[in-house]
Amino acid sequence: MSKCEQCIVRQLNSLKSLNKDELIRISSCKTSKTIKKGEVIFEEGDHINGVFCISDGICKVSKMSSNGRDQIIHLAKKGAILGERSLISDEAANLKATAINDMEVCFIPREEIIKDLEKNPGFSMNVLKDLARSLKNVDNVLVDMAQKTVKQRLAEMLLNLEIKFGHNSENVLNIHLSREDIANIIGTATESAIRLLSEFKKEKIILLKGKNISLIDTAKLKKIAQGF
Amino acid sequence: MSKCEQCIVRQLNSLKSLNKDELIRISSCKTSKTIKKGEVIFEEGDHINGVFCISDGICKVSKMSSNGRDQIIHLAKKGAILGERSLISDEAANLKATAINDMEVCFIPREEIIKDLEKNPGFSMNVLKDLARSLKNVDNVLVDMAQKTVKQRLAEMLLNLEIKFGHNSENVLNIHLSREDIANIIGTATESAIRLLSEFKKEKIILLKGKNISLIDTAKLKKIAQGF
DNA sequence: TGTAAAAACTGACAATTATCATATTATAAA
DNA sequence: TTTATAATATGATAATTGTCAGTTTTTACA
Secondary structure, eight states: OOOGGGOSGGGGSGGGGOOHHHHHHHHHHOEEEEEOTTOEEEOTTOOOOEEEEEEEOOEEEEEEOTTSOEEEEEEEOTTOEESHHHHHHTOOOSSEEEESSOEEEEEEEHHHHHHHHHHOHHHHHHHHHHHHHHHHHHHHHHHHHHHSOHHHHHHHHHHHHHHHHOBOTTSBBSOOOOHHHHHHHHTSOHHHHHHHHHHHHHTTSEEEETTEEEESOHHHHHHHHTTO | OOOGGGOSGGGGSGGGGOOHHHHHHHHHHOEEEEEOTTOEEEOTTOOOOEEEEEEEOOEEEEEEOTTSOEEEEEEEOTTOEESHHHHHHTOOOSSEEEESSOEEEEEEEHHHHHHHHHHOHHHHHHHHHHHHHHHHHHHHHHHHHHHSOHHHHHHHHHHHHHHHHOBOTTSBBSOOOOHHHHHHHHTSOHHHHHHHHHHHHHTTSEEEETTEEEESOHHHHHHHHTTO
């Protein structure tokens, strides 16, 4: 099993502020696992008792609404840490995490993280910053969800996917989402999402080939996202 | 000016974990001010350089959407701290805070809070818990906003107002919101909010007298909120 | 107290979005 | 490959919500 001290992934998150001794201690008690596409990492209500550090792959973090539909709150990629909030509140998970493609994650038990939070102010400051960043982000998503039309939100989401995941040499976004996932990100019915994607395609704003999406006219997308 | 050491409000928030010396230091550099109903405490983009501790009154915390409508993210009452997120991220405010009735707030400069965050692990743990609580809350609001109808959201909001602000001896909610504010909380047009409130009134679920709202049939409201 | 301005309300209609039904295409398993 | 299954797509329609226009009521203040 690879060692935390040598893992470059931790440079991407709050673990980067841990010193060598702390990393060695964490390394000795962490567990790595492979998660297949579609598998659930944790569910709402689970007592996860630790955090997951994503070393590879992408997962969706979602919550079931009382009317039975799943809302995707965000997408987590390599370097992201899952379960931080539950760990701090010492509560069961409020969200569900599901792999969108094959993943590699490390699990670090709760006590180890708590130790470092208490002893290493730099680390707890970084965790604070992580939460602050998440909070700002959800606030912004909330405003869009409340005030923008489905079409605006779809345009916005496509632009965000481009920023977060980029595209390959053929301009295809480096993330493959089902139409249902797309609908669950922007908070609409699957049919509506499909219809709007087709509309964007017809207007040559994007290119669609199965789950491959290419943004052609990002300027137009930006305009749509802002309501023009 | 009253002293932090003797202030009972701090028992309601993360400042409760500060010791006497820390409180005396903060007390000596804090400033208190009265804010009139309708006045803005800070705006999006302001460099607030500190946090506000609400000792009395209620304010709305909102963000302007790119289509020009204000979305209220949450309501803050006595004991709440404003500006924590911006302080931690060391960024300009992402949100705007506006008094919805006359308020008393104390302002504590950034450096003082930072000092305590670095030195007092109990305090930084409490701030972490504050942010974690906020994060969980917005996540839940986001799901409702994305998946529920306006009617469901209105019912939900009324129940939340009851929980957070309670009611007086005549069963009138202890918070007075304009119809526009109500609309901006649930993310709809003012007219739609008014129409649904009238509908609830006609069905004897609530009582309306100007800005006075009384919940009559909370069981029914709960059913509506869950989509029945 | 009177009056102007703002807030609350109502109606009519248009636009958006959801739902249901069904067809087509892609994917995975035998 | 063949076939079953799931995912995607499209049409028709209903329900929800927004917009605009105008009225009534309330509030603030001279």
